[in-house]
Amino acid sequence: MNNIIPQEYNVTQNCRGTIKGHRPLVIWFSGLSGSGKSTLANLVEKDLHKKGIHTYSLDGDNIRGGLNSNLGFSEADRTENLRRIAEVSKLFIDSGTLIIAAFISPLKTDRELIKKIIGKENFIGIFVNTSIEECERRDVKGLYKKARAGEIKDFTGINAPYEKPFDFDVVINTEETGLEESVNKIVNYIQPKLRLNSNE
Numbered sequence: 001m002n003n004i005i006p007q008e009y010n011v012t013q014n015c016r017g018t019i020k021g022h023r024p025l026v027i028w029f030s031g032l033s034g035s036g037k038s039t040l041a042n043l044v045e046k047d048l049h050k051k052g053i054h055t056y057s058l059d060g061d062n063i064r065g066g067l068n069s070n071l072g073f074s075e076a077d078r079t080e081n082l083r084r085i086a087e088v089s090k091l092f093i094d095s096g097t098l099i100i101a102a103f104i105s106p107l108k109t110d111r112e113l114i115k116k117i118i119g120k121e122n123f124i125g126i127f128v129n130t131s132i133e134e135c136e137r138r139d140v141k142g143l144y145k146k147a148r149a150g151e152i153k154d155f156t157g158i159n160a161p162y163e164k165p166f167d168f169d170v171v172i173n174t175e176e177t178g179l180e181e182s183v184n185k186i187v188n189y190i191q192p193k194l195r196l197n198s199n200e
């Protein structure tokens with residue numbers, strides 16, 4: 001970063017937090033395509049919004065249609081996709097907003113980079129642990145069928161890796177736990193951490 005001198009702002013994250021009345025956090029959902037990330041993320045956001053939390057959602061397909069429309073699904077492109085999203089999340093944290101992020105984020109090294117950018121203290125990881133068999137059975141978007149037919153290369157779980165996160169804060173098994181119970185489990189975990197000055 002030669003010759004780049006960051007500007008100091010008068011209004012800080014703490015000032016914004018005082019107005020909003022809660023701590024900003026990033027709630028990051030990881031899981032296979034069709035595991036239930038978007039469904040759970042939407043419901044968690046709805047619940048937190050009702051509780052007066054200032055939220056904003058970032059979701060794989062939506063971001064890939066805009067900010068990251070030049071990226072595909074090679075490992076290098078996924079890394080860049082997730083790096084940019086983490087940087088955007090960091091800006092939202094600075095603005096005092098709670099981010100709900102839903103991305104496959106399949107590799108341990110990428111998840112470590114995300115946490116490093118966002119800051120461990122601002123990051124809550126939700127692992128949506130649904131088996132590949134169940135995701136393929138659901139095949140919400142017909143992508144597994146296409147991948148099996150060889151029409152999509154580098155499809156996560158079929159011909160590209162998904163490394164399960166073992167260090168995430170909440171694990172949801174959507175084959176055993178219903179939607180309402182899962183949303184409650186996630187919101188109950190988040191809620192105490194929203195208090196201003198919370199170190200939990």
Ligand SMILES: Nc1ncnc2c1ncn2[C@@H]1O[C@H](COP(=O)(O)OS(=O)(=O)O)[C@@H](OP(=O)(O)O)[C@H]1O
Pocket residue numbers: 032033034037038059060061064073077078079081082102103104105106141143152153154155156
């Ligand atoms: N090759 C391949 N592998 C996985 N997913 C694919 C692929 N091609 C397209 N899609 C669609 O892209 C969505 C995943 O994008 P992400 O940005 O979350 O992926 S990643 O975190 O960078 O791995 C994913 O959305 P979800 O089903 O919501 O996970 C798919 O709809």
Ligand SMILES: Nc1ncnc2c1ncn2[C@@H]1O[C@H](COP(=O)(O)OP(=O)(O)O)[C@@H](O)[C@H]1O
Pocket residue numbers: 031032033034035036037038039040102138140173174175177178179182
């Ligand atoms: N307990 C559950 N939690 C989340 N999704 C579930 C559950 N049971 C069934 N589903 C279904 O699984 C599908 C998951 O799709 P989606 O949320 O788009 O996944 P992803 O964003 O991970 O690709 C939806 O059709 C949803 O209704």
